[in-house]
Amino acid sequence: MARRLLLATLAFGLILGLIFAIFPEIDLWAASLFYDQQTGRFPMARDEAGETVRNLAYWVPYLLVAPSLFVLIRKFVFPRTKMVIAPSVALFLVGSFIAGPGVLTNLVLKDNWGRPRPNQVEQFGGKSEFEPWWRPGGACHRNCSFVSGEGSLAFWTVAPAMLAPPAARPFTVGAAVVYGISVGGLRVTFGRHFLSDVLFAGVFTVGMVLLFYYLLLAPGRRNDAKLEAQLDKMAFALHRGIAALLAGIGTGLARLGAGLRHAGQALLRRADRD
Structure with a gap:
C-alpha cells in the first residue's frame, strides 16, 4: 500500500509540475485573489486572527514528534532501557520529520532555489521578477518561496495520521492533508507563498513520509x-x-x-x- 501511494504521489507531482510549468500564471492569479491593488498590500498579512492561527498551527507538528524524539534521546542516554514507543514508529516519525520539513524543504530547497515570494515580485509591489517554480536562481538568496516551510510542516502530520487503525486511516490521513492545505493556503493569503509552493511542499513531504513508512513499517519489513x-x-x-x-x-x-x-x-x- 505504501509503495503504491508513494508512486501515486510521485505521479501527481509530475502532473502538477507540468501544469504549473505550462501555465505559470496560475500562481500569479491565485496570489492576486488576496492582493489589494489600492493599498498595494496583502491585507491578511496584517490580520491578527490569521497570525494567531498561523502561530498555533506552527507548533502542532513539533508537539506530535516530540514524544518520539524524547524516546530516542532517552535510548541513547540510557541504552539498557526499553523503548516505550516502538522503535520503528519513533524512527518513522523523527526520520520523516527531519528528512522532509527539515532537510529537503529548508536546507535543500528554500535556501537554494532562489524563488522570490509573492510580496517580493513586481506584480505585487515588489522589485523582483516573478519566477516559475521550475526555474531556480532567482533574486532571493535565503529563506525563499519554494517550497513552503510551514506548509511542509503541516503536511508532515500525514505521518502520525498513518499510524491510525486501518479502518480510520483514510479519515485521519484525509484530515492531515486538509490541515496541510489549510496552513499552506493561509501563507498564500499572506502573500508569502505561491500556490505551487504549497502544493509541492505537500508532494515532497508526503512522498518522504510514505518512503519512510515503506522502509520501516510496511508488512514484511518491520522488525x-x-x-x-x-x-x-x-x-x-x-x-x-x-x-x-x-x-x-x-x-x-x-x-x-x-x-x-x-x-x-x-x-x-x-x-x-x-
Whole structure:
C-alpha cells in the first residue's frame, strides 16, 4: 500500500509540475485573489486572527514528534532501557520529520532555489521578477518561496495520521492533508507563498513520509526487535566514543599539568639561585 501511494504521489507531482510549468500564471492569479491593488498590500498579512492561527498551527507538528524524539534521546542516554514507543514508529516519525520539513524543504530547497515570494515580485509591489517554480536562481538568496516551510510542516502530520487503525486511516490521513492545505493556503493569503509552493511542499513531504513508512513499517519489513538491538549498539558505541574522548582530554590535561608543574619548579629553582 505504501509503495503504491508513494508512486501515486510521485505521479501527481509530475502532473502538477507540468501544469504549473505550462501555465505559470496560475500562481500569479491565485496570489492576486488576496492582493489589494489600492493599498498595494496583502491585507491578511496584517490580520491578527490569521497570525494567531498561523502561530498555533506552527507548533502542532513539533508537539506530535516530540514524544518520539524524547524516546530516542532517552535510548541513547540510557541504552539498557526499553523503548516505550516502538522503535520503528519513533524512527518513522523523527526520520520523516527531519528528512522532509527539515532537510529537503529548508536546507535543500528554500535556501537554494532562489524563488522570490509573492510580496517580493513586481506584480505585487515588489522589485523582483516573478519566477516559475521550475526555474531556480532567482533574486532571493535565503529563506525563499519554494517550497513552503510551514506548509511542509503541516503536511508532515500525514505521518502520525498513518499510524491510525486501518479502518480510520483514510479519515485521519484525509484530515492531515486538509490541515496541510489549510496552513499552506493561509501563507498564500499572506502573500508569502505561491500556490505551487504549497502544493509541492505537500508532494515532497508526503512522498518522504510514505518512503519512510515503506522502509520501516510496511508488512514484511518491520522488525522492532532488530531495530532496538541496532539502536543499543549505536548507543553503546556512542558511549564508548564519548568515554574515549573524555579519557583523551583528561590525559592531555594531565600531561599539560605535569609540564606546567615542571616549568614552575624550574622557575622557582632559578629564582632561588638568583
